[in-house]
Amino acid sequence: MQRPVYFVVLILLFSLIGCGKKTMITNSEINAAYISSNPSNYFASTQKIIVEVYYEPGAEPFVGTKLNGHPYWEILEDNLKAIFKFRTFIPEVIVPKDQAAMYSIPPQNKTSWTADDLVALNKSYKQGLPTATEAHFYLYFLKGNSSDSNSIIAESVNGTPVIGVFKSVITASGGNVVQRYVEQSTLVHEIGHALGFVNNGVPMKTPYQDTAHGAHSNNSNCVMYWQNEGQADLASFVAHYIATGDNVMWGPEIMADAQAFSK
Numbered sequence: 001m002q003r004p005v006y007f008v009v010l011i012l013l014f015s016l017i018g019c020g021k022k023t024m025i026t027n028s029e030i031n032a033a034y035i036s037s038n039p040s041n042y043f044a045s046t047q048k049i050i051v052e053v054y055y056e057p058g059a060e061p062f063v064g065t066k067l068n069g070h071p072y073w074e075i076l077e078d079n080l081k082a083i084f085k086f087r088t089f090i091p092e093v094i095v096p097k098d099q100a101a102m103y104s105i106p107p108q109n110k111t112s113w114t115a116d117d118l119v120a121l122n123k124s125y126k127q128g129l130p131t132a133t134e135a136h137f138y139l140y141f142l143k144g145n146s147s148d149s150n151s152i153i154a155e156s157v158n159g160t161p162v163i164g165v166f167k168s169v170i171t172a173s174g175g176n177v178v179q180r181y182v183e184q185s186t187l188v189h190e191i192g193h194a195l196g197f198v199n200n201g202v203p204m205k206t207p208y209q210d211t212a213h214g215a216h217s218n219n220s221n222c223v224m225y226w227q228n229e230g231q232a233d234l235a236s237f238v239a240h241y242i243a244t245g246d247n248v249m250w251g252p253e254i255m256a257d258a259q260a261f262s263k
């Protein structure tokens with residue numbers, strides 16, 4: 001039964017995680033709205049972390065449970081808990097686990113999404129505002145694609161906690177279980193950038209940044225690896241977590257940075 005495996009690898013070859021989508025909106029506007037959304041707050045003053053999930057009809061996030069009976073969304077939750085475990089005050093982490101705890105938005109009828117589109121969307125729908133003690137991350141599951149490329153799975157908007165997820169790229173990424181893991185690992189990766197990794201606001205203890213590819217790790221076993229080069233890596237990366245049931249995807253270098261930066 002080799003064919004399904006080749007199929008997964010082939011599809012992933014054309015899928016990538018887009019990172020650091022730039023906006024045309026002025027920095028001052030971004031700063032005014034998201035002045036509290038920064039690594040210095042996340043790893044010092046933040047007491048509560050709220051993940052808000054929004055979806056268009058037809059782009060619903062995957063819900064349900066893994067083979068071990070635990071919800072898929074525990075993957076994102078466990079990674080957030082792990083990265084904040086070094087804080088003196090351990091922040092409360094709130095991640096929705098089922099669709100009833102997520103927000104439906106009206107059909108947007110868009111085929112292409114820019115960073116400005118994502119920021120404007122969040123201006124319309126966000127439930128809570130970030131403060132120095134309460135962090136909010138806004139995940140939008142959308143129909144249509146990134147304006148940068150039709151093969152991009154998700155993008156975070158630079159300087160904001162706003163992330164767009166392009167659902168059709170995920171549903172083309174493999175079998176049922178692989179799709180669900182690709183979705184969760186992509187969310188961990190994008191929130192990882194927003195949290196300040198790699199060298200994106202949280203300083204490095206030792207050099208491990210893949211500088212040729214921006215804010216990524218040179219450790220291929222880390223969720224912050226630049227995964228669009230060597231797509232077999234993404235397939236085998238996800239396969240490891242499917243096989244073991246482990247949830248925490250940060251490499252040791254990320255954890256060391258989080259520990260050193262935490263107050």
Ligand SMILES: [Zn+2]
Nearest residue numbers: 017018019193
């Ligand atoms: Zn990235």
